[in-house]
Structures are given as structure tokens and as C-alpha cells.
Amino acid sequence: xxxxxxxxxxxxxxxxxxxxxxxxxxxxxxxxxxxxxxxxxxxxxxxxxxxxxxxxxxxxxxxxxxxxxxxxxxxxxxxxxxxxxxxxxxxxxxxxxxxxxxxxxxxxxxxxxxxxxxxxxxxxxxxxxxxxxxxxxxxxxxxxxxxxxxxxxxxxxxxxxxxxxxxxxxxxxxxxxxxxxxxxxxxxxxxxxxxxxxxxxxxxxxxxxxxxxxxxxxxxxxxxxxxxxxxxxxxxxxxxxxxxxxxxxxxxxxxxxxxxxxxxxxxxxxxxxxxxxxxxxxxxxxxxxxxxxxxxxxxxxxxxxxxxxxxxxxxxxxxxxxxxxxxxxxxxxxxxxxxxxxxxxxxxxxxxxxxxxxxxxxxxxxxxxxxxxxxxxxxx
Ligand code: SF4
Numbered sequence: 001x002x003x004x005x006x007x008x009x010x011x012x013x014x015x016x017x018x019x020x021x022x023x024x025x026x027x028x029x030x031x032x033x034x035x036x037x038x039x040x041x042x043x044x045x046x047x048x049x050x051x052x053x054x055x056x057x058x059x060x061x062x063x064x065x066x067x068x069x070x071x072x073x074x075x076x077x078x079x080x081x082x083x084x085x086x087x088x089x090x091x092x093x094x095x096x097x098x099x100x101x102x103x104x105x106x107x108x109x110x111x112x113x114x115x116x117x118x119x120x121x122x123x124x125x126x127x128x129x130x131x132x133x134x135x136x137x138x139x140x141x142x143x144x145x146x147x148x149x150x151x152x153x154x155x156x157x158x159x160x161x162x163x164x165x166x167x168x169x170x171x172x173x174x175x176x177x178x179x180x181x182x183x184x185x186x187x188x189x190x191x192x193x194x195x196x197x198x199x200x201x202x203x204x205x206x207x208x209x210x211x212x213x214x215x216x217x218x219x220x221x222x223x224x225x226x227x228x229x230x231x232x233x234x235x236x237x238x239x240x241x242x243x244x245x246x247x248x249x250x251x252x253x254x255x256x257x258x259x260x261x262x263x264x265x266x267x268x269x270x271x272x273x274x275x276x277x278x279x280x281x282x283x284x285x286x287x288x289x290x291x292x293x294x295x296x297x298x299x300x301x302x303x304x305x306x307x308x309x310x311x312x313x314x315x316x317x318x319x320x321x322x323x324x325x326x327x328x329x330x331x332x333x334x335x336x337x338x339x340x341x342x343x344x345x346x347x348x349x350x351x352x353x354x355x356x357x358x359x360x361x362x363x364x365x366x367x368x369x370x371x372x373x374x375x376x377x378x379x380x
Contacts, residue, residue: 003266005235006199008206011178013133014078014098016053018180019206019238025053026258027080027208027241031250034064034071034290041074043249048077050252051259054099054239056080058290060325065092072096080135082289084325085109087119094130101135104163105142116144117170124176133178136167139212140185141330156185157194164198168205180239182208186284186319188227199236206238213243213284213319213330216301220244220285221257228261229270243287245320247298254287281308282317284334291323293342296359300340307363314374318366336369338362 008019016025028047032039034057044055055077059065072079080099083089085106094100102123107116127134143159151158160183171179181202183194188211195207211227214220224242231237242257264270285301301320308318319334321327324341328348331337337348344356347365357365 003233003235005238006203006207008238009177009204011133011180011206013054013080016078018133018208022238024232024237024262025239026051026255026262027054027056027239028052028250028252028254028258029056029058029082029241029243029287029289031248031288031292032290034059035067037067037070037074039249040067040290041071044071044075044077044079047250047252047255048075050255052077052252052255054078054080056082056101056241057097058082058084059089059093060084060086060291062089062092064290065089065096068093068096082137083123087123090123090126094126094132097132099133099135100127101137103137103139103142104167105139105144105147108144108146120167120170121174124171124174127178128176133180134171134176135180135182135208136164136171137182137208138164138167138184139330140187140190141212141326141332156187156190157197160185160194161197161201165201168202180206180208182210184210184212186211186213186223188223191227192230195231195236196234207236208239208241209237210241210243213286213321215283215285216245216305217253217257219283219305221261224257225261225264229265232262232265233270245285245287245298245301248288248292248295250288279313279315281312281314283308283320284317285320286322286326286330288322291325292340293323294340294359297322297340300338300345300359300362303363304338304366307367308370311370311374314377316370316373318370335373336366338366 010020011018030043032043047055059081079097081093081097083102107119138160147159164183211224214223242254246253317334319331319337321339327339332351339346345362346356347354
């Protein structure tokens with residue numbers, strides 16, 4: 001299939017270029033503890049050997065940043081790093097990576113009195129100094145509350161889009177143009193709309209596509225395919241990640257899925273049925289990363305999927321997240337949410353916390369809440 005790609009600018013990330021007429025690159029992320037250098041190097045190199053153009057690593061502390069220096073020395077993969085609240089870590093990681101990802105929605109947590117513009121300027125300076133690109137990574141589950149409050153609560157797209165556009169303009173004001181943007185949601189149709197609207201406004205900026213918390217294969221691959229076929233088929237998208245909940249050590253499933261979707265799109269083999277069934281049960285789960293505190297997370301996601309099959313014809317969303325960093329926020333929009341701690345799993349109904357329960361009790365608690373929701377809806 002002949003696809004005319006959006007004429008974006010080209011952004012170099014280590015040894016590859018993203019955007020313009022360059023091939024769409026495929027990414028993945030490690031799920032090892034970053035300070036476990038041997039395991040992380042092993043996973044980075046396995047992903048690289050499987051065809052990952054860029055491998056992302058999560059860094060949350062000075063010790064993680066120190067480990068990154070060692071990891072860098074032992075791999076030739078293009079490395080990207082995922083910053084969370086502490087934007088100052090950028091200075092410690094930039095010498096060892098090719099791209100820094102920051103989330104505009106996380107910048108307000110750390111040094112609250114400091115305006116986000118100063119934090120972005122800090123990251124941009126560091127990136128410039130160390131020859132790094134930047135990804136502005138906006139995520140539906142972690143929008144800056146100030147930005148969210150400007151929009152109608154039913155408008156999921158407005159805050160994400162405005163946040164992405166605002167940060168692009170600000171980086172450009174600073175004279176920094178070596179960046180890409182991602183705007184992710186767990187709903188593929190929202191991903192399509194957001195990225196189409198962004199590309200209409202800023203066709204010059206390369207886009208990193210992904211469906212966040214797509215979940216377990218094969219459902220996670222199907223959700224991602226739905227979004228990618230509609231976007232890439234229209235020339236939108238320059239780099240991709242298929243985020244899958246798979247057991248550690250992470251195998252190259254994400255890379256294989258990404259390459260297979262791209263091959264099919266270019267061969268004209270479009271398989272998606274335009275949209276997911278909105279009347280069906282929807283299980284979303286994060287792909288896990290170094291922040292997971294209990295390796296039972298992936299098994300729990302699989303158990304949740306299996307246990308809830310009896311409710312498959314109900315339009316209920318259940319989110320299963322691997323950690324305390326993003327879990328609490330990214331379960332807010334689900335009907336029922338689980339996020340994993342070291343020994344307990346936190347259960348939520350919408351934004352309301354229902355308590356934390358041992359791993360061997362959580363399925364029973366979840367089932368009880370699911371039954372209540374079904375009974376309430378059937379009583380209406
Ligand atoms: Fe990693 Fe936590 Fe996000 Fe899961 S929710 S991918 S464990 S940061």
C-alpha cells in the first residue's frame with residue numbers, strides 16, 4: 001500500500017533519524033530493575049537484537065542514574081530514558097542516553113513552586129549539552145490538574161492536545177526543535193482522534209504512537225493495531241511502541257508485534273474492525289517496567305482477565321497497574337482499578353479507594369465489586 005507520510009522534520013536519536021521519510025522506528029522498554037545492571041543490559045541487548053531501534057529504561061533515583069552509565073558502556077543500542085517527577089535527574093542521565101522522555105503531567109509534582117517552564121528549560125539545556133533528543137510524552141492518566149480543570153470533565157482529548165501543543169511551542173521558543181511528541185490513551189479511538197488533531201495542527205512534528213496500558217496479548221495487540229492502522233494508513237506516525245503486559249524477562253513480543261503491524265499496513269493487509277465493541281468488558285493493564293514491586297503483577301493481570309470472563313458482555317473497564325508511581329492516577333478513569341504494591345494490591349472504584357488487600361485475596365474482592373456494579377446496572 002502506498003502511504004504518503006506526513007512531511008515532519010527529522011529528529012536524530014542516537015544512530016537513527018525519526019520522521020520525514022525515514023522508516024517508522026520500533027521501540028520497547030526494559031522491565032528489569034535498572035540497578036540490576038546485568039539483567040538490564042541483557043534485556044536491552046535482547047530487544048536490540050530483536051530489532052528495537054530504541055530501548056527505553058525507567059530511571060527514578062540517583063542510583064538508577066549511576067547504573068545507567070554502566071549499562072551505556074555495555075550496549076550499542078539507542079537508549080531513551082523515562083523521567084518521572086524529579087526533572088533534575090535529567091542532568092544525571094543525559095550523558096548516557098540518546099533521548100529523554102518527560103511527561104508534562106509529572107512536572108508539577110516536584111518543586112511545586114517552580115513554574116513548569118523553568119523545568120522544561122532545564123531539561124532542554126541538558127539535552128542540548130549532551131546531544132540528546134526529547135520526547136514530550138503526554139498521557140491520559142497523568143494530565144496536569146491545572147490543565148485538566150480548564151476543560152469539561154467529559155472532554156478527554158482537549159487537555160492532552162493542549163498540553164502537547166503548549167510544550168512544543170515552549171521548546172521552540174527556547175530554540176530547541178529536536179523533539180518528538182506522544183499523546184497516549186488506553187482507548188484506541190481516542191488515540192486516533194488526538195493524533196489526527198495534533199497532526200492537523202502541527203504536521204511538522206514527528207509523532208511517537210502508542211496505546212497506553214493496551215494490556216495482555218492478544219487483546220493488547222488488537223487494540224494497538226486498531227489505532228496504528230488508522231493513523232499510519234493516513235501517514236501519521238514516525239515511531240511506535242506496542243505496550244504489552246508480558247512476563248519478565250521481557251521477550252521481544254513488543255518488537256515482533258510492532259514490526260508485524262507495520263508489515264501488514266504497508267502490504268495493505270488491514271485487519272482491524274474500525275472500533276472495539278463499546279458494549280464489551282475492557283481490561284487494560286500496563287506493560288510493566290522497572291518500577292514493578294511485585295513480580296506477581298503480570299500473573300495477576302492474567303488472572304483478572306480470566307476471572308472476569310463471566311462479565312464479558314458488560315461495558316465495564318477494569319485497569320490493572322504495576323506500581324505506586326503511575327498506578328493511583330492511571331486507574332482513576334476505570335470503573336474498577338487495581339494497582340500493585342510490594343505485598344498488597346490497592347483496589348479502587350473510579351477515584352474512590354476501597355482498600356489494599358493481600359495478593360491472594362484481591363480476586364475475591366474484585367469479583368464482589370464487579371458483581372455489585374453489574375447488579376446496579378441491571379436494576380436500572
Ligand atoms: Fe511501569 Fe508503573 Fe507504568 Fe506499569 S504503571 S508501566 S509499572 S510505571
